[in-house]
Structures are given as C-alpha cells and as structure tokens.
Amino acid sequence: MKIKCRFQKAYRRALEHEEEALSLGSMQEAETVLAEPQKQAEGSLTVYVISENSSLLPQDMMSYIGPERTAVVRGITHREAFNIVGRRVIQVAQAMSLTEDVLAAALADHLPEDKWSSDKRRPLKSSLGYEITFSLLNPDPKSHDVHWDIEGAVRRYVQPFLSALSAAGNFSVDSQILYYAVLGVNPRFDPASSSYYLAAHSLPHVINPVESRLGSSAASLYPVLNFLLYVPELAHSPLYIQDKDGAPVPTNAFHSPRWGGIMVYNVDPKAYNASELPVRVEVDMVQVMEVFLAQLRLLFGIAQPQMPLKCLFSGSKSEGLTTWELDRLLWARSVENVATATTTLTSLAQLLGKISNIVIKDDVASEVYRAVAAVQKAAEELASGHLASAFIASQEAVTSSERAFFDPSLLHLLYFPDDQKFAIYIPLFLPMAVPILLSLVKIFLETRKSWKKPEKTD
Amino acid sequence: MAAALPLAVLVLLLLGLVGRGHAEPPRDTLREELVITPLPSGDVAATFQFRTRWDSDLQREEVSHYRLFPKALGQLISKYSLRELHLSFTQGFWRTRYWGPPFLQAPSGAELWVWFQDSVTDVDKSWKELSNVLSGIFCASLNFIDSTNTVTPTASFKPLGLANGTDHSFLRYAVLPREVVCTENLTPWKKLLPCSSKAGLSVLLKADRLFHTSYHSQAVHIRPVCRNARCTSISWELRQTLSVVYDAFVTAQGKKDWSLFRMFSRTLTEPCPLASESRVYVDITSYSQDNETLEVNPPPTTTYQDVTLGTRKTYAVYDLLDTAVINNSRNLNLQLKWKSPPENGYVHYQPAQDRLQPHLLEMLIQLPANSATKVSIQFERALLKWTEYTPDPNHGFYVSPSVLSALVPSVVAAKPVDWEESPLFKSLYPVSDSSSYFVRLYTEPLLVNLPTPDFSMPYNVICLTCTVVAVCYGSFYNLLTRTFHIEEPSTGGLAKRLANLIRRARGVPPL
Numbered sequence: 017m018k019i020k021c022r023f024q025k026a027y028r029r030a031l032e033h034e035e036e037a038l039s040l041g042s043m044q045e046a047e048t049v050l051a052e053p054q055k056q057a058e059g060s061l062t063v064y065v066i067s068e069n070s071s072l073l074p075q076d077m078m079s080y081i082g083p084e085r086t087a088v089v090r091g092i093t094h095r096e097a098f099n100i101v102g103r104r105v106i107q108v109a110q111a112m113s114l115t116e117d118v119l120a121a122a123l124a125d126h127l128p129e130d131k132w133s134s135d136k137r138r139p140l141k142s143s144l145g146y147e148i149t150f151s152l153l154n155p156d157p158k159s160h161d162v163h164w165d166i167e168g169a170v171r172r173y174v175q176p177f178l179s180a181l182s183a184a185g186n187f188s189v190d191s192q193i194l195y196y197a198v199l200g201v202n203p204r205f206d207p208a209s210s211s212y213y214l215a216a217h218s219l220p221h222v223i224n225p226v227e228s229r230l231g232s233s234a235a236s237l238y239p240v241l242n243f244l245l246y247v248p249e250l251a252h253s254p255l256y257i258q259d260k261d262g263a264p265v266p267t268n269a270f271h272s273p274r275w276g277g278i279m280v281y282n283v284d285p286k287a288y289n290a291s292e293l294p295v296r297v298e299v300d301m302v303q304v305m306e307v308f309l310a311q312l313r314l315l316f317g318i319a320q321p322q323m324p325l326k327c328l329f330s331g332s333k334s335e336g337l338t339t340w341e342l343d344r345l346l347w348a349r350s351v352e353n354v355a356t357a358t359t360t361l362t363s364l365a366q367l368l369g370k371i372s373n374i375v376i377k378d379d380v381a382s383e384v385y386r387a388v389a390a391v392q393k394a395a396e397e398l399a400s401g402h403l404a405s406a407f408i409a410s411q412e413a414v415t416s417s418e419r420a421f422f423d424p425s426l427l428h429l430l431y432f433p434d435d436q437k438f439a440i441y442i443p444l445f446l447p448m449a450v451p452i453l454l455s456l457v458k459i460f461l462e463t464r465k466s467w468k469k470p471e472k473t474d
Numbered sequence: 475m476a477a478a479l480p481l482a483v484l485v486l487l488l489l490g491l492v493g494r495g496h497a498e499p500p501r502d503t504l505r506e507e508l509v510i511t512p513l514p515s516g517d518v519a520a521t522f523q524f525r526t527r528w529d530s531d532l533q534r535e536e537v538s539h540y541r542l543f544p545k546a547l548g549q550l551i552s553k554y555s556l557r558e559l560h561l562s563f564t565q566g567f568w569r570t571r572y573w574g575p576p577f578l579q580a581p582s583g584a585e586l587w588v589w590f591q592d593s594v595t596d597v598d599k600s601w602k603e604l605s606n607v608l609s610g611i612f613c614a615s616l617n618f619i620d621s622t623n624t625v626t627p628t629a630s631f632k633p634l635g636l637a638n639g640t641d642h643s644f645l646r647y648a649v650l651p652r653e654v655v656c657t658e659n660l661t662p663w664k665k666l667l668p669c670s671s672k673a674g675l676s677v678l679l680k681a682d683r684l685f686h687t688s689y690h691s692q693a694v695h696i697r698p699v700c701r702n703a704r705c706t707s708i709s710w711e712l713r714q715t716l717s718v719v720y721d722a723f724v725t726a727q728g729k730k731d732w733s734l735f736r737m738f739s740r741t742l743t744e745p746c747p748l749a750s751e752s753r754v755y756v757d758i759t760s761y762s763q764d765n766e767t768l769e770v771n772p773p774p775t776t777t778y779q780d781v782t783l784g785t786r787k788t789y790a791v792y793d794l795l796d797t798a799v800i801n802n803s804r805n806l807n808l809q810l811k812w813k814s815p816p817e818n819g820y821v822h823y824q825p826a827q828d829r830l831q832p833h834l835l836e837m838l839i840q841l842p843a844n845s846a847t848k849v850s851i852q853f854e855r856a857l858l859k860w861t862e863y864t865p866d867p868n869h870g871f872y873v874s875p876s877v878l879s880a881l882v883p884s885v886v887a888a889k890p891v892d893w894e895e896s897p898l899f900k901s902l903y904p905v906s907d908s909s910s911y912f913v914r915l916y917t918e919p920l921l922v923n924l925p926t927p928d929f930s931m932p933y934n935v936i937c938l939t940c941t942v943v944a945v946c947y948g949s950f951y952n953l954l955t956r957t958f959h960i961e962e963p964s965t966g967g968l969a970k971r972l973a974n975l976i977r978r979a980r981g982v983p984p985l
Binding site: 158190191193234294447448 | 538539540541542544545546547549550552553607610611665668669670672673744747748939940943944947948951952955
C-alpha cells in the first residue's frame with residue numbers, strides 16, 4: 017500500500033469582515049472575530065497573509081498559529097515574494113497538519129522494525145472508544161487516610177478535554193481507590209537527600225504486580241487507560257522517580273505507551289508532626305490533573321509540533337486541545353484504520369489460500385464485501401480531503417473487517433487431519449478393494465491375451 | 475518503554491475553581507464478622523461475612539467513583555440494571571442431621587439468581603451477557619448457563635432486599651451442579667474485598683486450608699437496602715460470605731481441640747483500618763448431651779445472647795477494633811477446648827487412600843450386660859482400572875474379617891499359670907489376673923461380587939467386522955463376477971502323485 021500526502025491550495029481575497037478583523041489592534045480580538053462567522057471544514061486550514069507593516073503581529077514575529085484552524089503569515093515586498101511567502105505558508109501548514117513523522121507514528125504497527133526506531137513512542141491503537149480509569153493506590157491505610165475529590169476534578173478538567181476529543185471516539189471515565197496495593201519494586205534509599213528513589217531502569221517492572229489488582233472492565237470492550245496515583249507508605253516516604261541521568265523528575269510521574277501513567281504523590285512531611293496516625297491527606301487535584309492530562313495527550317500522540325522560526329503560538333484553548341491537533345489526530349487515525357483493515361483482509365485471504373478446510377458463510381462474506389467497499393470509500397474521501405466522512409468510513413472498514421476475521425464459525429472444520437481420515441476408511445474399504453483389484457488385473461491380462469491371439473491366428 | 479515527563483511539554487491552562495477540592499464524607503462502610511460454631515459431631519463450622527454498604531443511587535450517575543465497593547461489581551449493576559444478584563459456589567453438602575441448621579445454605583456447584591430492574595427490555599439477552607461477564611470475573615464456567623438450565627420461578631426466590639412490586643418475569647435462576655470450586659474461584663472473590671487478605675479477618679482466608687474441608691461455600695449477594703429506619707433513601711449492600719466446615723477426623727486426627735491456627739494456619743494480627751466494625755463470635759452454648767463443657771481461650775470480654783434459628787444461643791464476642799483484644803504486640807489465636815469427664819471410650823479411625831492404604835477402624839467399647847450390640851460400617855469400593863483386575867475377576871472381591879478381642883470376666887477364679895508346669899493349652903495367652911480371661915474372635919470374611927467389564931469385547935468387535943466384510947462382500951463379488959471357462963486336464967502335479975501312491979497301497983485303480 018502506498019501513501020502520498022499533498023496539500024491542496026486555494027487562494028482568494030479576504031472578505032469584508034476579515035479585512036476589518038485583521039486591522040484590529042491585537043491578535044486576540046482578531047481571533048474572536050475571525051472564528052465566528054464561518055465554520056471551516058474539518059481538515060482544512062485558513063492562512064491569512066497580512067502586509068509587511070501590519071501591527072497585528074509583534075515586529076520580529078513572522079507568523080502566528082491560532083487555536084482554531086487559522087494562521088497568519090506576514091507578507092513581504094520582494095521580487096521573490098510569492099515563493100518566500102509560499103514557503104512560510106507551507107512551514108506553518110506543516111506545523112499544524114500532517115507530516116511524515118505523524119504518518120509514520122500512526123503506521124508504527126505495520127512498518128518493519130528497522131524503519132521504526134524503538135525509542136520513538138507508539139501512540140494508542142485506533143479504537144472506537146476508550147475507557148479511562150483513575151485509581152488511587154494507598155498501600156498503607158494505617159498511616160495515611162487519603163481523600164481526593166476526583167468527581168469534581170473529572171468534571172472540571174477531564175470532561176472538557178474529552179468532549180473536545182469526542183470526534184475520535186466514545187470515552188467513559190471512572191475511578192476507584194485500592195488499598196494495600198504495592199508497587200512491585202522496592203525503592204532504594206538515597207542517604208544524600210534522605211529520600212527514597214525509583215531508578216529509571218526499574219520502572220518497567222512496577223506495573224505488572226499492580227495490574228492484577230486494577231481489574232479489567234466489566235462494562236465495555238474498549239481498551240482501558242489506567243492513571244494511577246500512588247501515595248507511598250510511611251516507611252518509604254518521600255519517594256522520587258529518577259530519570260536516566262539520576263536526577264529526580266520534576267513531576268514525579270512516568271507513563272507507559274499504550275497503557276497509561278503513574279504519578280507518585282508525596283505527603284507533606286509537616287502533616288506528620290502534630291497528629292497521630294492515620295494522618296489525613298487531601299490530594300491537590302490541580303497538580304495531579306495537570307500531569308494526567310499531559311500524559312493523556314502524549315498517549316494519544318498529540319505532541320508539541322515543530323514550530324517554525326519566529327512563530328508566535330497563541331497557546332492552547334482552555335480544554336487543552338486545539339482544533340487542528342484534533343484534525344491531525346483524525347488524519348492519522350483514518351490512515352491507520354485503512355491500513356489495519358487492509359492487513360486484516362489480506363491475512364484472511366492468505367489464510368483461506370493455505371487452509372482449504374475453512375467454510376465461509378454468507379454473513380461473513382457480506383462483512384468482507386462491506387469492509388472492502390468502506391476501504392475504497394475511505395481512500396477516495398482521503399484523496400479529496402473530506403476528513404469527517406473519511407474517518408467514519410475508515411472506522412466502518414475496521415469494524416467490518418474484524419468482524420469477518422474473528423467470526424467463530426471459521427474454526428468449525430479447521431482441525432480434520434488427513435491421517436485420521438485414512439485410519440477410519442482403510443479398514444472398511446481395503447477388504448473390499450483387494451478382490452476388485454485382483455479381478456481388474458485378471459481382466460487386463462485376459463484382454464492382452466485376446467489382443468495377441470488375433471495376431472497369432474492370422 | 476516508560477518515559478518520564480518533562481514539565482516543559484505542558485501547555486495547558488486549567489481554569490475553573492483553583493485549590494484543593496473538599497472531600498465528601500465517606501459514602502461506603504465495611505463491616506466484617508466471623509462466627510465459629512462447634513458442631514454436635516465434633517466438627518467446627520466457620521462463617522465469614524464481609525458487608526459493604528454503599529450510599530449511592532447508582533441509576534442516576536453517569537461517571538462512577540468507587541472506594542470500598544469493588545469497581546467490577548458496581549459497573550455490572552449499572553450496565554445491566556440489576557436489582558439483586560446472588561451467586562454462590564459450593565463444594566460438599568451441609569448435613570443438617572449431624573451439624574444442625576445452617577445460617578445460609580447453598581446447593582452444590584454454582585447457583586446464580588438475579589432480579590433485573592423494571593426498565594430492562596430484553597431480560598434474556600441481559601441474562602446471557604451477565605452470566606458471561608460473571609464467568610470472566612470469577613474464573614468459573616458460568617458461560618454454560620443458557621436457556622436449557624435457566625428457569626423463571628413464579629413463587630419462590632422473592633427479592634431479599636427492597637422491592638416495590640414483584641413481577642416475576644424479571645427474575646432468572648440457574649444452577650450448574652457440575653461446577654467445581656477451587657483456588658481459582660477463591661482468588662478473584664478475595665480481590666473484591668477492600669482489605670484484600672492483608673489485614674483484618676481476610677488474613678485467615680488461605681486457600682490450602684479452606685479447601686481441606688467437608689463443606690466449602692462462598693457467595694456474593696448484592697441487594698438494595700434502606701439507609702435508615704425511615705427508609706427515605708436507598709443504599710446498595712454487598713455481602714460476601716464464606717462458610718467452611720472442618721472435619722475432626724481429617725484435620726485434627728480425631729481430637730476435638732480447635733484453634734484459629736489449626737483451622738486456618740494463621741492468626742489474627744491487626745484489624746482492617748477501613749472497617750467500621752470487625753468482630754469474631756464464638757458459639758458457647760454448651761451441648762448437654764455428653765456432659766461436656768466448652769472452654770474458650772482467651773476469655774471473652776463480652777457475650778451476646780439471642781434467639782438464632784429458633785433456639786436461644788450464647789456467643790462470646792471478640793472485637794478486633796478494641797486494642798485490649800488485639801494490638802501490635804499480641805496476635806489473637808482463639809482456642810476451643812472441650813472439657814469432658816474422663817471417658818473410657820476410644821475410637822481410632824484411619825481413612826483409606828486409593829491404591830495406598832485401606833480403612834482401619836478400632837473401637838474400645840463397654841458392652842452393657844444382657845444386651846446385644848451391633849456395629850456396622852458402610853463403605854464403597856471404587857472401580858478398578860482395567861489392567862488392575864485379577865485373571866479371575868468373576869470370583870469376587872474379599873473384605874477382610876473383623877477381629878474382636880475381649881477380656882471376659884471369669885465366674886470361677888483361676889489358678890495363676892505356671893509356664894513350665896501347667897499344660898500347654900493353659901499358657902496360650904498371658905493373663906495378668908485370675909478373674910478374667912482373654913479371648914480373640916474373628917468374623918467371616920466377606921465375598922462381594924462386583925460388576926466386571928467384559929474383557930473380550932474389543933476382540934469380538936474386530937472379529938465380527940472383519941468376518942462380515944470378508945465373507946459377505948467376498949462371496950457376493952465372486953458370484954457376480956466369476957466367469958467359467960474350460961480347462962484342459964493337467965498331467966502331473968505333486969498332489970496327484972501322492973494320491974496315486976495311496977491308491978496303490980489300498981489296491982484301488984489310480985487316477
């Protein structure tokens with residue numbers, strides 16, 4: 017399968033209200049006026065070229081990227097103005113939209129190992145929905161009585177982010193508190209800072225023992241993202257996570273791609289002085305949610321883009337996700353879905369070629385036809401740049417192809433080995449076959465004799 | 475592939491209320507309880523109950539936050555709109571005749587009965603999905619529950635919790651008697667407990683002792699209850715119960731002294747900090763039939779008297795949250811001792827182990843005068859593997875004769891025995907005093923005719939099939955395809971010469 021991506025450019029003069037907006041004093045006001053009237057199509061970008069002397073941008077900045085699908089590029093009076101401005105526009109567009117890196121990350125599962133370096137992190141596999149679980153791990157309830165206002169935090173911080181991301185799938189959130197759940201690794205004591213630390217190379221071993229307590233979701237079949245908040249025991253407080261160089265990580269958290277994130281929350285030592293055990297601990301949800309939301313962005317592969325030189329970035333919206341970041345995610349997901357559907361259908365065809373025993377029923381066949389039609393439609397829509405319909409078609413392609421491939425009726429006649437067939441039928445047919453063969457031989461000999469006889473007696 | 479997170483990546487603005495959120499008052503409570511009941515037959519029964527009450531109205535909330543109530547069960551309640559769920563796994567049978575009435579009995583195997591809410595449209599589809607999800611949670615084969623073993627009872631199994639209006643079409647009941655309970659079912663059941671086998675009463679739940687019992691039953695019950703006496707709001711109650719009965723002969727070699735360590739191979743070390751109540755009750759109602767009294771060590775601080783299951787019972791109470799009973803330096807190991815008047819009965823029983831050792835039963839009994847005493851024992855003989863049969867299996871199998879050894883009081887006093895002087899028939903058995911004599915009697919051996927397999931069947935089948943095929947088919951084929959043609963007489967042959975020799979000897983003309 018070959019993928020080519022290109023930008024389709026269209027030029028027009030600025031409309032009336034756009035002229036007014038661009039002559040306003042500051043970028044924020046211009047933003048608000050520009051964004052309202054029309055809703056840009058998904059997957060598209062609008063770049064305004066302003067005059068060289070305009071005061072909309074600060075003097076040294078050449079371009080500006082906004083939170084909605086708009087950008088502003090400063091023009092130039094020069095002989096090569098068209099080329100220079102065109103290059104700047106392309107740079108801005110690449111920062112806001114698809115690049116080769118993004119596509120390579122999306123197709124990580126389908127590329128051979130040498131083309132994909134293992135220290136680049138893989139984003140989550142594309143799925144119809146996700147379930148996000150926040151867990152508070154308290155291994156020492158005798159010493160710490162931990163309370164967290166997770167409901168309020170989810171309502172204020174997580175739900176807006178997820179509703180901005182809702183085009184990418186269905187999300188559901190829940191939380192739990194687990195007691196007596198320990199990390200699988202014993203932290204080491206650092207006498208210099210009189211604290212405990214977890215070295216970077218032991219971090220992968222932390223997750224496995226905890227995972228058995230987390231439980232799998234009973235309610236849905238979507239993949240689960242786990243975010244754990246660990247309050248270390250009194251004997252191991254305070255606990256810091258060290259990175260590869262041995263320095264403590266500022267946020268005291270780490271994440272594992274395609275699984276989730278873990279943050280260690282150290283109890284303020286001043287809380288131990290006055291009172292007896294167990295000490296009441298109120299978790300600061302702002303600090304915790306900052307880290308978890310940033311980890312969620314990284315897990316989805318929404319990374320900081322490469323800003324071109326002298327570019328002003330307006331900063332993110334209050335939900336934490338800009339519209340063009342969402343578009344980029346949908347482009348990557350559509351390509352990934354088409355690749356997955358194609359691979360699944362190809363594997364099914366190869367399987368049928370190798371094992372001739374499999375019977376394909378009518379409903380499986382109709383799913384396969386539907387998957388093929390959806391893949392073709394998704395490819396067409398991607399080629400013409402209609403992002404929303406391409407994404408929906410690609411999701412349908414993946415669903416149909418998986419349903420066809422994993423249908424349980426394919427396995428029914430799979431194991432019917434040849435030597436068992438021989439063992440059953442030979443004792444029955446061999447006694448019958450022997451006299452038949454003998455008489456065939458006799459017939460053949462007699463016929464040969466009767467051929468020879470007319471030769472002799474002539 | 476884990477990576478630490480540098481702060482420079484964060485580009486978020488967090489608006490809204492800044493600062494720590496205030497925590498709401500705890501909305502779930504946990505109570506745990508263990509009841510130890512010595513049974514009339516010398517065995518002991520232990521019943522654990524862990525009850526989590528969750529003050530929340532599940533139906534109205536979209537996002538669910540769990541603390542003590544396990545997330546797996548809470549998600550089930552909201553997804554399948556359950557009103558009540560009762561699931562039990564049992565191995566063995568509660569013998570009411572020997573053990574008395576049980577608190578909560580369950581059928582052998584797996585039993586699941588569920589009341590759905592009135593809002594469920596397709597009850598059968600929800601039932602099927604629910605049994606599949608439960609089979610995943612508890613590692614049991616509940617996915618074999620389908621329409622062939624599900625019923626809708628119309629009169630029994632009324633809801634055990636709150637209910638307004640009972641339309642029995644929302645009830646489903648299924649039993650799988652074939653289901654075996656083992657450690658794989660106990661482990662996920664233990665994971666649902668908040669203190670999860672690290673503190674409190676769940677420390678005692680060790681699988682290797684819990685399955686060495688004659689009766690093991692673990693259950694999960696979910697139902698809605700009233701939150702207060704006026705019943706203004708509803709809470710969800712989850713009860714996890716585990717009942718085991720320890721056999722005196724298998725576990726304690728016939729002695730009737732029990733302790734927590736002997737039953738569970740653990741003692742209680744600390745209470746569960748999440749529990750609002752954690753108690754151990756020991757039934758000290760003494761049974762007056764054998765003149766035995768029960769002594770509990772350490773002595774209880776409080777007792778509790780009530781009418782349970784129709785009879786008045788007294789319980790010794792040990793509160794684990796009380797530091798006088800248990801603290802950091804002292805474990806709690808309850809010991810139960812039977813103080814009985816000295817008896818002169820003695821029973822020794824050694825059960826059989828297949829292909830290793832037979833049963834052995836020894837009894838020392840005093841026979842009352844002018845009476846007949848009958849001793850009988852029931853046993854079962856297991857079927858042998860077909861290579862273990864003797865060459866004459868139809869003769870039967872022997873059961874060894876029983877032995878009766880007795881010291882019979884003698885009516886007439888006898889002279890002491892002098893080994894060298896007295897005749898030989900007097901010095902067979904050594905006798906200590908002259909008032910009784912020793913006698914040893916044997917019963918007849920028992921010859922039991924057991925069903926034996928027919929060892930010749932495989933050979934019969936092969937012979938019959940081959941004969942039929944060869945004879946019938948062969949003859950038909952020959953009849954259909956044989957052709958006749960004239961053959962010239964041949965002039966020699968060994969058989970003809972031998973025949974001529976014999977004819978000449980007989981004096982008959984040759985061929």
